[in-house]
Each structure stands twice: as structure tokens, then as C-alpha cells.
Amino acid sequence: MGYLAEEVGYPFNQIPAETFGSYRGGVEGWGSICGALVPAISVINLVVDKEDRASLVNELMAWYKEFPFPEFQPAGLDLPGVPINSSLCHVSVTKWMEETGYGPRSSPERGERCAGLTADVSKFTAAMLNKYFEEGSYTGQYAVSPATGQCMACHEENVKPYAHGKEDCIECHGDPHED
Secondary structure, X not given: OHHHHHHOOOOHHHOOHHHHHHHHHHHOOXXXXXOXXXXXXXXXXXXOOHHHHHHHHHHHXXXXXXXXXXXXXXXXXXXXXXXOOOOEHHHHHHHHHHHHOOOXXXXXXXXXXHHHHHHHHHHHHHHHHHHHHHHOOOOOOOOOOHHHHHHHHHOOOOOOOOOOXXXXXXXXXXXXXXX
């Protein structure tokens, strides 16, 4: 938030730098949502009209799942990019490490990958916001995957699991229609 606080001012100059400190490691190491997404979504919520927020957040989440992170290479290591198909930190780190062979989790390469990923998320969010403010609206390409749509058609209200979601269900839970 430092750059936004200094260059843009309000409302970013009202946010303490420590606000987003606990999102590292998928929220203090819980491995849940990627910690780069929470501040980006918070910025969208601060500056985008309520009726337009969902389209930008959905686009960010869908892009995140498909983008081969990291594009930005802060340490110049030329790390390979891998699309993850999940917004979860533990899936993101595990899949990247399995596909690239880097490890252990404490390796400098993994840390640099997450740093690059954070910069990539910031860049994409800034581009979306710029487009939104230039055009007065934002139309993305996001759509629920056919597989997820099929899963959610059965799991709307009264069928276990009682959850809702937009992630690719089959990625973690397998295809229940396959034997």
C-alpha cells in the first residue's frame, strides 16, 4: 500500500501498512487463500462501485487460477511459470514445486516465486482498475467452468456438501461421474 498511499493518497493513506501482514502463507501459514489475492481484492473493494466489484474480483480469481506464475522475476532466477488451477496457497505452492522440482518449501526459489506472483497479481489488478476507470465499467472473460457448473447444479442448497464455490471441483475432489 506504500506506493498507493504516497502517489494516490486517500483512501490508501488511511490504511496501516500492517493491515495485510498476516496473509503471507495463505493466512499465517494456514495455506488457505493466496495472500497476494486478499490485498488486491481489498483495493478493488475500496475504489470500485458495489455493483461492479464482483466482476473484477471474479476476473482476478479466474485469471489467478490460469496464469503461469511467476512472470515477474525479482531475483532474476528465470523460474518456470506454472498455472495452478486453484486460489489456495497450499495447492499453489505444492503444484509449482512438484512441476518444477524446486524445494524444500523454505527454498529461496519458492520465496522468489511467491514474490513474483505477488507482483504479477498487483500488476493485473492495476490493469483491471485502470480499464475500469477509463471505461467506466469492466467486462472480463470470467465464466464458471462447465465441470464446476455441473457440480454446483446438484450442490446448490440441500445436497452435501452444502458449500458453494467457483473453483474447479474436479481438481481436488475428482470426477464423481467417472468409475
